Amino acid sequence: MKKDWRERELTMEVIVGAFIVMIFLGLGYFTIILSKETWFTKKTEMNVVFGNVMGLRDGDSVVVRGMPIGKVKTLDLAVNGECPGVHVSLMLDEPLVMHEGYEAKIVSTSILGGRQLQLSEGPADAPVLDLDFYRGKDPYDLMEDAADIVNAARTQITEGKIFEKIRNVVDNIDEVVTRVNAGKGTLGKILSDDDTLYSDLEASVASVRTMVTRVEQGKGSIGKLLSEDSTLYDDFSAAVAALKSITEGIENGEGSVGKFIKDESLYSDVEATIGEVRAAVDDFRETAPITTFSSIFFGAF
Amino acid sequence: MISREPEFFPPSRNMFGRLGRSVVFSFRETGRAVVLLVMAILAMRHMFKKRSRTEIVVQMFVFGIKSLGVITVVAIFTGMILALQTGLALRQFNQEVNIGTAVMVSMLREMGPFMTGLILAACVGSAIAAQIGTMVVSEEIAALEIMSIDPVRYLVMPRLVAMLIMTPMLAFYMCIMGVIGGGLVGQTQLGVSWDAYIDNATRFAEVKDLVVGMFKAFLFGGIITVVACHQGFATTQGAVGVGFATRKAVIVSFLLILVVGYFVTRIFYV
Known part of the structure; x- marks a missing residue:
């Protein structure tokens, strides 16, 4: 009987002791974690x-x-x-x-x-x-900055006459609306009961629409150019090709114009000839009165 | 002298007389409880003697180890409730990851010691009051005194020491279980990973929270034991008196735990 009691007592002591040791270990671990200390590093x-x-x-x-x-x-x-x-x-x-x-x-x-x-x-x-x-x-300080902004806004509102400016803007808008309601100005005329301007605008739009329809139908020069019938386009294209061919010939020094542009000796000859012609014309101009007078004088005899 | 002689007071004739008598009696009972505490503390000088040591270990086993089951269940569900309530509120701001902090700080500062105190007051305090009350009404205490065995040293001191040691430990155990319960809810209900939960829980809790929580639990352990022993020794009127003493021990312990808990928080955190 006594032995049983001793065994029970021993069991209780072991269990209580194990619990206490476990709790102390947990407390120690928790204390280290919560203190956020790194005890083993140099500070x-x-x-x-x-x-x-x-x-x-x-x-x-x-x-x-x-x-x-x-x-x-x-x-x-x-x-x-x-x-x-x-x-x-x-x-x-x-x-x-x-x-x-x-x-x-x-x-x-x-x-x-x-x-x-x-x-x-x-x-x-x-x-x-x-x-x-x-x-x-x-x-x-974020709060201080926010307070400064609020104070600045308050100063602007109370001393910077923001309300007065807003009131002026509203007055201006009111005036514009009044003019529009009265049918004054372009916008007012469009929105007014008198629909003259509106009719003109409508007619203009109708004209533009007609023109676009004609172009779409291939009528007129622009319409023919843009239409699926490519005759005009082909003619235009052939003309451009011919022009290109002529330009290339000139570029290559072919033909009279090409030679004139590309051949410098021809250019010099022409320039010299022109000079001579100019001199001949000048001589003729100087001698013409004498020649005319001589012809008349001797013609009388 | 712990044993009390039967007392008879003539009934009061009016309300003021009854009120005055109850005030005087409550002062007297408070004084007796404090005297009992002082006697138990003085008797602690014998706590390392073989007989006392054995008795303390037995009481630690009865109060602590045998309460682990109920404390585990209460702790896990307390943590789960805390995590769920705070998690649902924080989810509105996409901050449910912070439930770790809420659960850890709540459990360490308040819920751990408080819930442990309540459980021990209900389980252990009532048992102590009933046991000593029964010994009083069956005159076992008087017999001990006749045999020159100090009832305080023999009955109160081992229970007080056992409770003073075990209550903080059970409170810490409750905190750990509560945090684990909160983590379970975080992982399964709120989509907070275990690592994030633990990281968040340990980031904002401080050693002070742990120390103050354990100190609270230490005080609660003392309160429960002294109140229960005092109510037990004050038992009169046979079996009915035992039931009355038990009920009163639990009620007074609950009230004192709440009041002392507030003042300790007030002292350390304000």
Whole structure:
């Protein structure tokens, strides 16, 4: 009987012990996971000074090129000293080499809130910096921007006379509508009860339609040209071919015109001949009165 | 002295008399419960002695291991309900992947310790009250005192230690089961993959949530034991009194769990 009790007691102890060990292991594992600590990697510390941290908190992520590489360790407000502002100490999982032109800024992770610190190392070819404190840019506050936009809109509405301008536009539109209703202007005449302009427009459209119908039927020069009966087109084509043949002949120096254009000696001869003819004509002009007078004078005898 | 001598009070003649008497009695009962707690804490110096150790392990087995079945079922369905309700609401914004966070944080901060407290108050607290109440009405407690056996050290301290150890552990177990239940609903009903669910669940929960949740459960364990033991020792009027003590132990435990749960949340999160 006593042995049975001892066995039961031992069983209970083993079960309770196993349960407790299991729960402690789970608690330990959970604690490691929830703390998001990477205990077995070497950490690097970096300090950034901001003028305003916009609600950044310790434990917020530090992101480089969109990848989380550490988190915010502490935030200290330094009112005085050589570097006044909010000193943010970062714990990075891997060392980060900062170059001139680096950037450190605080951004919102979502529209509902939450912040993270974004780091950019700067151009790779720029000189490397090794500073005690890096300077961070003041955060970009979406809500503040929205408030500025609303204020600007309000100022424009109240002081920029937007309502007055809108009222003027409406007045102008009203005036246009009144003129149209009164049948004034082209649009008014079209829309008015007096349908003269409309009739003219209709007649013009009818004329255009008639013309298009004639063209479609192959009537007139354009119609014949576009009709399926290709006689005119063939004639036109033959004429173009003949013209092309003549042009080619001229181009090749064939015929009188071709030779005249292509043969430079012929051109020179013609030019010389023309010169001589011009000289002969001039001589004849100078001698003509004398010749005429001589003919008349001697003709009398 | 734990055993109480029978008391007789003449009936009050008017409403104010009855009200005043009930106020004074409730203060007295509260004081007795606190005295019982202090005596149990003082008796903890004997907890590593062989007899006490054995008794503590037995109570841990009875309170903890034997409650695992009901706690598992309650936890899994609590997690499933949480995941389904929040998932359906978040689905309207295409954010159902975030159910992991909702289930994990709810279970760690509140639902795990709270549901564990309620289950233990109903299962264990009532059993303690009934057991001690029966011992009182059958005068076993008086017999123990006559034999110079301290009933607090013999009955209360092992139960208190067992509950103080087991309640946080059961609460943690409940959180794990609840998260698993939420994941099942996420995968089967809401189309959230297991990896995304777990990644989301662990991303936003913090160690503080776990620690505060376990601290709450620790307090709940103490409350349940002290209330149940106190109600058991205060049992009068035979079997009817045992039933009354049991019912009262459960009701008072429930109320104290709710009130203390609120104040712990208020202290740590506001």
